[in-house]
Amino acid sequence: MKNDTLMKTVDLIASECIAVRIRLLNRTVTNIFDNALRPLGMKVSQLNVLIVVAKRGPISPGDVARRLNMEKSTLSRNVDRMKIHGWIKVSGGQSGRKQLLEIGTAGRKLIRKSLPAWKKAQARTEALLGQRGAGAIHQAANAVWTQL
Amino acid sequence: MKNDTLMKTVDLIASECIAVRIRLLNRTVTNIFDNALRPLGMKVSQLNVLIVVAKRGPISPGDVARRLNMEKSTLSRNVDRMKIHGWIKVSGGQSGRKQLLEIGTAGRKLIRKSLPAWKKAQARTEALLGQRGAGAIHQAANAVWTQL
DNA sequence: AACTCTAAGTTGTATATACAACATTAGCAA
């Protein structure tokens, strides 16, 4: 292959790659939410987990991970940190292989307190992506969820 | 208690939050590309950087970081790993504050070799998100780039 | 009941990411 074809490959990937774009959006949006949530001592990744546990708990770690398409080992350590703060607790027979997660008192309080910050971040993100861009994300996410 | 309002908040965030969705898409798409690129010993995060450097090099680390909306410190360490493999090299007076990155011989070879894997991953992603979902991502990314 | 086998969760390791603090230097101003 000559440099010519190389540059053609480079241009193709640069102009089409979905991964580059998703990853850019991920960094950008995550930063907006993390900045908004920082005063509360929480990151948006943790809010994600907290909401799933609040909505569907008691729920097993494995189910949470599947719902978020996240590695069980990733979730395991994220939950560890959240347990320390009392945002999440283990209900029932905790040890071993059959534990169930549910939201803790501190977690409930935290969700209530974060609503204004979340709204602000959500609005800022919608402004950044535009109505169509934001709707697009919902559309794409739904496509993934139906195939999970 | 105000469990009622709490659950309303939970449902609102669960059904609307753009960050949850972007992050889900990021994990999903990154996994598809990483799996496809694994035989080449490269991750899609590294391909992103390599393509920018190949297309626009010689380019300063700061400019690469800005283009990807990535922290300079993040880029610094990512580039370190890529320098070790010879994918990227520093041109001109490297030390100090004014270094320029360009693609190395191994980097050129790697891009050529990765094209089939990239195409496969791109196709699989488009199939997952659907034509509309994929177009949506492009649309949203363009919105971000124009406001960067 | 005993055995096997698989699913669930944890731990080790590596990369990606960001913030804060730091060192250095280029650019500008007086």
Added chain:
DNA sequence: TTGCTAATGTTGTATATACAACTTAGAGTT
């Protein structure tokens, strides 16, 4: 020229992420 300021890049620390290997406990099978 000299000195200040802002930009540039690196390093320390914490979290997020995934893969591989491991441990343990359910679930079936016989």
